[in-house]
Amino acid sequence: MMGDMAAAPLVVLGLALLLVEGASAEVGSVSTSIEEVGSKVRLTCALNHSDTQITGHRWMKGGEVLKEDALTDLKMEYEVDVADRAGKYSCLFLPESVGRGDLAVSGPPKVKAVKRSEKANEGDPVTLACKSDSFPPVTSWAWYKMADSGHQDIVNGSQNRFFVSNSEARSELRIKKLNIKSDPGKYVCNGTSSQGSDKAVITLRVHSRLAAFWPFLGIVMEVLVLVAIIFFYEKCRQPEEVVDDDDTGTEPPKSSGHQLNNEDKSVSQRNPT
Numbered sequence: 001m002m003g004d005m006a007a008a009p010l011v012v013l014g015l016a017l018l019l020v021e022g023a024s025a026e027v028g029s030v031s032t033s034i035e036e037v038g039s040k041v042r043l044t045c046a047l048n049h050s051d052t053q054i055t056g057h058r059w060m061k062g063g064e065v066l067k068e069d070a071l072t073d074l075k076m077e078y079e080v081d082v083a084d085r086a087g088k089y090s091c092l093f094l095p096e097s098v099g100r101g102d103l104a105v106s107g108p109p110k111v112k113a114v115k116r117s118e119k120a121n122e123g124d125p126v127t128l129a130c131k132s133d134s135f136p137p138v139t140s141w142a143w144y145k146m147a148d149s150g151h152q153d154i155v156n157g158s159q160n161r162f163f164v165s166n167s168e169a170r171s172e173l174r175i176k177k178l179n180i181k182s183d184p185g186k187y188v189c190n191g192t193s194s195q196g197s198d199k200a201v202i203t204l205r206v207h208s209r210l211a212a213f214w215p216f217l218g219i220v221m222e223v224l225v226l227v228a229i230i231f232f233y234e235k236c237r238q239p240e241e242v243v244d245d246d247d248t249g250t251e252p253p254k255s256s257g258h259q260l261n262n263e264d265k266s267v268s269q270r271n272p273t
């Protein structure tokens with residue numbers, strides 16, 4: 001009996017929490033629409049009702065924020081170029097729990113290079129990467145190298161140096177032990193979905209080990225020149241000092257200076273007479 005009475009408030013609390021969660025989910029009833037307007041595609045999200053004051057809106061695509069504002073409307077819009085439309089979008093009414101809508105806009109894939117140029121030292125590895133946040137997602141990726149003779153397909157694992165790893169949104173080409181003669185150039189990644197394919201180009205530059213060594217060599221040269229200058233300076237000074245030492249070896253140096261001064265005075269005294 002005592003145990004049941006203690007448990008009752010906990011059950012009530014649990015029910016209350018469930019009700020609160022259910023209620024907040026109901027408030028966020030967002031209707032979405034996608035319409036083509038000329039060369040643009042307009043995405044619209046509308047919230048039918050909110051007890052909470054709206055503090056802003058956020059548009060997202062593939063996990064990245066596209067746009068955020070601090071307006072209070074129950075409706076939000078976003079326009080994209082027709083060519084760039086494909087992807088999974090989300091609209092969020094802020095603060096975040098108020099309401100959210102998801103819009104999938106299908107279209108041909110858009111492939112982008114993560115970095116359009118890469119540079120690395122010979123012997124080092126390098127990773128080239130392409131991505132596509134299109135919808136429907138890219139289902140197959142291919143890499144090739146542009147050459148005068150045409151395209152050289154890159155086969156995964158070839159020469160035990162070229163490795164490709166793929167996911168829906170991204171493809172990476174890793175090249176191990178870069179070769180300065182054969183590896184520099186333009187690499188192309190090609191992504192294909194059910195709606196078409198697109199490609200991006202990445203330029204790879206390979207520096208020689210020696211080039212990386214030049215600045216160090218420069219510093220070594222500078223130090224050597226400096227040491228040489230100091231050495232020759234010391235070499236030139238030493239004979240004079242030796243002569244001086246010989247002169248003043250028998251007499252104290254001060255007295256010789258006084259003698260000179262005295263002679264000078266005597267000369268200047270002599271002149272007027």
Ligand SMILES: *[C@@H]1O[C@H](CO)[C@@H](O)[C@H](O)[C@H]1NC(C)=O
Nearest residue numbers: 026027029030047048049050
């Ligand atoms: C908003 O839409 C939801 C789901 O359609 C509905 O349950 C709710 O009653 C609507 N609220 C208002 C104020 O219209």
Ligand SMILES: *[C@@H]1O[C@H](CO)[C@@H](O)[C@H](O)[C@H]1NC(C)=O
Nearest residue numbers: 141156157162163164165166
């Ligand atoms: C390429 O080969 C590696 C192993 O050598 C493997 O892990 C990887 O999944 C392969 N990539 C593709 C795209 O087949």
